[in-house]
Amino acid sequence: MIFLVCKQKECSNKAVFNEKFCYLHSKNKEELTAEIYDFIKKNKTIKDMNFAFVPFDKIDFSGKEILFSRFYKCSFNNADFSNTSLYSSFFDFADFENSDFTSSTIRFAVFGGANLKNANFFDVNIFSSNFIGAKIENTKFKDADLSYSRFIGAEIKATTFYNCNLKKAYFQNMNFDDLSIKTSNYQEAILKECSNGSNKIKGYIE
Amino acid sequence: MKIYTTINPDSLSNIYLIKSDNSNQGVLIDPGSFSQNVYQTLKSTDIEIKKIIITHNGIEQINGIPLIKKIFDAEIYSYDEIILDYETITVRNDSVINLEEMEFKIIETPVHTYDSISILTNDAIFIGDIFQAGSLSSFIEKKEPSQYEYNIIKNKILSLPDSLIIYPGQGPATTLELERKFNPYFINL
16 A cells, blocks of 8 residues: 655645545545545445545445555445455544444454444454454444454443454453353453453453 | 565464565565465465565564575565575665565664564555554563663654554554554553
């Protein structure tokens, strides 16, 4: 991923899509946004693209393959990621409200600092992905493979981990306020200073 | 430039393949094994490995070299003069490795081991085992860096731009902004 720097003086953001400016400094946001949505709609594979700051609310990404792309501080409220393949892409500090990731495959992706609210991760395969510092609320992980992913410093609220593979998934300083984690192999997770209600829970490493 | 990540199945350490946009030539960072998944990544990306860069002389970083050298006529770059039985092209601070349009700048970062280097390229840095996303180099052994080592991380890595993507030797990728904000060991640095 190499993106050009925005042409706007003193702006260090990267140029968006095929533009010379970042999204924040683009001259005609409305036209550019429409062009980006059209691109997403017409292409099954999205590769090597920078979409930082672009709103993708209600956009359908289902069945798409997203590789080597950057979605820094994008919003994906009500976006559909079902059956999507995400590889080595960055969604840091993005907003996901009511986003659906059912049956998606997520490998080496970064969701650090993201806000996930009312999101569904059913039957997903998430491998070695980064959720550090993410705020995760009312989100459901069910039949999800979260192995080797990291949730260090994440804030988790009313979120369920039902029948998940947590092998070497790394949680730190977290309170799981739902009993669902007991249905997952939490004993194989790395749980540092984590609790379930008032009880401390032990993983592979405390 | 495309950066592909694959995993050494024995140690679960990351192996990075970086392919030029101009040709099928590429660089391999820390080939700790030459297992089926490494072979498949090489095959599917059709990369011709021209250079191997070693972040430090550890088994998890070098074990795949003999097989790779049998297939590709690749030069080895390392802080150490000899890796296994191979003579290397030694690198030090500010050494630059070029291949096609790609440029890799070496930063000496002796944190995890005395010979640890980081590799800076465009918007990304490969840091070997000096730390991991949200953690130190080894959260299992609970070894905390000394103040000297913390200073190296602070002055040589954390001083780089926020948007820089960090590819560690173990675990998922991260960014400098995420590490500054959420890595519990760096928040107060």
